[in-house]
Amino acid sequence: xxxxxxxxxxxxxxxxxxxxxxxxxxxxxxxxxxxxxxxxxxxxxxxxxxxxxxxxxxxxxxxxxxxxxxxxxxxxxxxxxxxxxxxxxxxxxxxxxxxxxxxxxxxxxxxxxxxxxxxxxxxxxxxxxxxxxxxxxxxxxxxxxxxxxxxxxxxxxxxxxxxxxxxxxxxxxxxxxxxxxxxxxxxxxxxxxxxxxxxxxxxxxxxxxxxxxxxxxxxxxxxxxxxxxxxxxxxxxxxxxxxxxxxxxxxxxxxxxxxxxxxxxxxxxxxxxxxxxxxxxxxxxxxxxxxxxxxxxxxxxxxxxxxxxxxxxxxxxxxxxxxxxxxxxxxxxxxxxxxxxxxxxxxxxxxxxxxxxxxxxxxxxxxxxxxxxxxxxxxxxxxxxxxxxxxxxxxxxxxxxxxxxxxxxxxxxxxxxxxxxxxxxxxxxxxxxxxxxxxxxxxxxxxxxxxxxxxxxxxxxxxxxxxxxxxxxxxxxxxxxxxxxxxxxxxxxxxxxxxxxxxxxxxxxxxxxxxxxxxxxxxxxxxxxxxxxxxxxxxxxxxxxxxxxxxxxxxxxxxxxxxxxxxxxxxxxxxxxxxxxxxxxxxxxxxxxxxxxxxxxxxxxxxxxxxxxxxxxxxxxxxxxxxxxxxxxxxxxxxxxxxxxxxxxxxxxxxxxxxxxxxxxxxxxxxx
Numbered sequence: 001x002x003x004x005x006x007x008x009x010x011x012x013x014x015x016x017x018x019x020x021x022x023x024x025x026x027x028x029x030x031x032x033x034x035x036x037x038x039x040x041x042x043x044x045x046x047x048x049x050x051x052x053x054x055x056x057x058x059x060x061x062x063x064x065x066x067x068x069x070x071x072x073x074x075x076x077x078x079x080x081x082x083x084x085x086x087x088x089x090x091x092x093x094x095x096x097x098x099x100x101x102x103x104x105x106x107x108x109x110x111x112x113x114x115x116x117x118x119x120x121x122x123x124x125x126x127x128x129x130x131x132x133x134x135x136x137x138x139x140x141x142x143x144x145x146x147x148x149x150x151x152x153x154x155x156x157x158x159x160x161x162x163x164x165x166x167x168x169x170x171x172x173x174x175x176x177x178x179x180x181x182x183x184x185x186x187x188x189x190x191x192x193x194x195x196x197x198x199x200x201x202x203x204x205x206x207x208x209x210x211x212x213x214x215x216x217x218x219x220x221x222x223x224x225x226x227x228x229x230x231x232x233x234x235x236x237x238x239x240x241x242x243x244x245x246x247x248x249x250x251x252x253x254x255x256x257x258x259x260x261x262x263x264x265x266x267x268x269x270x271x272x273x274x275x276x277x278x279x280x281x282x283x284x285x286x287x288x289x290x291x292x293x294x295x296x297x298x299x300x301x302x303x304x305x306x307x308x309x310x311x312x313x314x315x316x317x318x319x320x321x322x323x324x325x326x327x328x329x330x331x332x333x334x335x336x337x338x339x340x341x342x343x344x345x346x347x348x349x350x351x352x353x354x355x356x357x358x359x360x361x362x363x364x365x366x367x368x369x370x371x372x373x374x375x376x377x378x379x380x381x382x383x384x385x386x387x388x389x390x391x392x393x394x395x396x397x398x399x400x401x402x403x404x405x406x407x408x409x410x411x412x413x414x415x416x417x418x419x420x421x422x423x424x425x426x427x428x429x430x431x432x433x434x435x436x437x438x439x440x441x442x443x444x445x446x447x448x449x450x451x452x453x454x455x456x457x458x459x460x461x462x463x464x465x466x467x468x469x470x471x472x473x474x475x476x477x478x479x480x481x482x483x484x485x486x487x488x489x490x491x492x493x494x495x496x497x498x499x500x501x502x503x504x505x506x507x508x509x510x511x512x513x514x515x516x517x518x519x520x521x522x523x524x525x526x527x528x529x530x531x532x533x534x535x536x537x538x539x540x541x542x543x544x545x546x547x548x549x550x551x552x553x554x555x556x557x558x559x560x561x562x563x564x565x566x567x568x569x570x571x572x573x574x575x576x577x578x579x580x581x582x583x584x585x586x587x588x589x590x591x592x593x594x595x596x597x598x599x600x601x602x603x604x605x606x607x608x609x610x611x612x613x614x615x616x617x618x619x620x621x622x623x624x625x626x627x628x629x630x631x632x633x634x635x636x637x638x639x640x641x642x643x644x645x646x647x648x649x650x651x652x653x654x655x656x657x658x659x660x661x662x663x664x665x666x667x668x669x670x671x672x
Contacts, residue, residue: 069372069442090212186213187229191236214241218291242307245284262316262354281314285321292328298340305343312350334370345392352399360400367393375441394449401457412465419472447492451499474509480516485535490558498565506562507579513555514586552595556602564649568638570630573610609645
């Protein structure tokens with residue numbers, strides 16, 4: 001029998017039963033060998049794990065530092081910002097140039113991506129390239145040494161490609177761009193005449209020259225040489241472009257000023273008007289973003305943002321520039337102050353509204369991360385700005401409650417995970433991460449979000465989870481040095497209870513504050529200390545009279561807020577019984593007269609309200625099982641605010657300013 005040919009041998013190798021049977025035997029043999037080695041490795045791994053446990057190592061604790069409050073959003077954060085490889089040079093001022101494309105590469109890509117415009121030749125080239133790539137991949141798989149050779153020479157190949165691309169860009173610049181050496185200087189009189197031509201005649205070449213001047217003005221100081229002659233010319237160009245650019249774009253494209261739909265741009269994408277105007281619009285947007293990224297004057301930034309806001313719809317054609325706009329706007333929103341921060345917020349809200357879907361998520365995630373980064377440390381002078389960031393973030397979330405709910409749930413679950421690890425390990429790293437302004441402000445943010453929306457939307461899962469987190473934080477930090485954090489926990493619970501109408505018990509947490517042991521009292525009062533800007537007290541404060549006063553005032557205030565919410569409820573006498581017993585005992589043991597007066601007044605007001613509710617309760621004819629009647633009990637009196645405790649609580653609120661302790665935008669009171 002003659003020797004089999006190459007094709008026959010290949011067929012026999014793939015299909016004959018005897019060959020397949022022999023291959024299966026070989027595979028089984030090697031699998032058995034490998035299983036013994038794997039078994040040995042598993043034994044070694046298990047020994048290593050036992051040794052690790054014996055040595056007392058805890059991987060959870062070691063990795064605790066790596067747990068970030070915003071790490072859960074890393075996967076969802078679709079970063080729209082990227083490297084925009086198009087040339088950012090000057091536009092050609094040649095009137096014969098039609099601006100049909102910005103670079104040759106872009107034109108080729110657009111032609112290639114069109115379904116109906118592909119020529120037979122391009123299809124053949126594409127197929128040939130696909131075949132060669134497949135062969136190359138097969139060769140890499142068969143010959144590992146060749147793959148290593150390609151990897152080692154990768155940098156050299158990339159350098160050659162960069163040089164080739166650079167030469168191509170130079171050629172494309174010659175086609176559609178001009179260098180500063182070929183353009184004349186722009187002075188004040190030249191700019192005036194160009195502006196007149198654009199306004200009166202809609203002269204496109206004049207507008208292109210002004211746009212080049214605008215680009216030079218935006219890069220003023222960062223590039224040399226420049227076509228802008230002086231600072232006066234610089235100001236004229238910026239002012240004209242900010243005021244007129246958007247109107248000119250809309251006139252040429254036939255888009256009304258009130259049309260802010262992204263579809264208006266996407267529908268024009270294949271028209272000759274848009275192909276002519278695209279590089280001009282892109283140059284304006286890129287130059288403006290560059291200016292926003294470089295300028296430090298808040299007035300210029302606010303003005304530029306205000307004018308750019310009118311042109312947001314044009315970003316629909318430039319996803320990379322849209323991502324850059326979101327990034328810059330969020331940064332200015334978080335770091336700016338006053339008008340600048342407000343203007344940035346309007347940009348963020350408009351982007352989320354116009355581009356919705358993924359853009360809303362991107363805006364929300366970036367804003368949340370910026371909020372977390374800027375609330376690590378709290379200074380009294382920055383308190384108002386932090387409150388603005390919180391309220392504006394909640395306002396942004398209200399644009400799409402369903403997506404905001406999903407992100408809130410993910411963030412709250414991350415807070416719960418960090419707290420769970422802290423409760424289980426109680427290590428220094430865990431305590432430090434939870435007892436921080438960053439963690440507290442995240443809880444505060446979601447408490448405010450839930451409180452604002454729970455009446456209109458089903459947010460019960462968020463409510464119950466955040467209540468558990470707050471109670472867990474209060475349990476984890478019971479000591480007197482953490483009294484500010486405990487007070488904040490009770491304030492959060494009061495806010496959630498008031499907004500949701502759900503009864504949340506806080507009495508035990510408040511009465512614990514009155515049990516704090518005061519150290520040997522110092523003859524001098526404690527040093528000045530801002531209670532509102534701390535989550536943990538300094539040790540010297542625990543021995544001061546100020547600390548004792550703060551404990552009593554805080555407890556009375558928190559109970560007053562809690563009782564005011566339920567002062568018209570049919571169960572108020574039962575609710576107030578145990579706190580009154582404890583407060584009477586505290587009143588008897590306290591020797592400081594000023595504190596005795598505060599506690600005695602509170603007791604008297606609560607007793608009056610108990611008597612008021614009890615009298616009304618004795619007059620009712622419905623049974624305790626009638627839930628609907630019980631809920632409507634004293635609703636008429638509540639609307640009139642006639643209960644004795646309501647008047648007392650109103651007087652307490654009026655004295656709140658001197659304490660300067662704030663929660664959810666309300667001034668916290670304790671000087672009673």
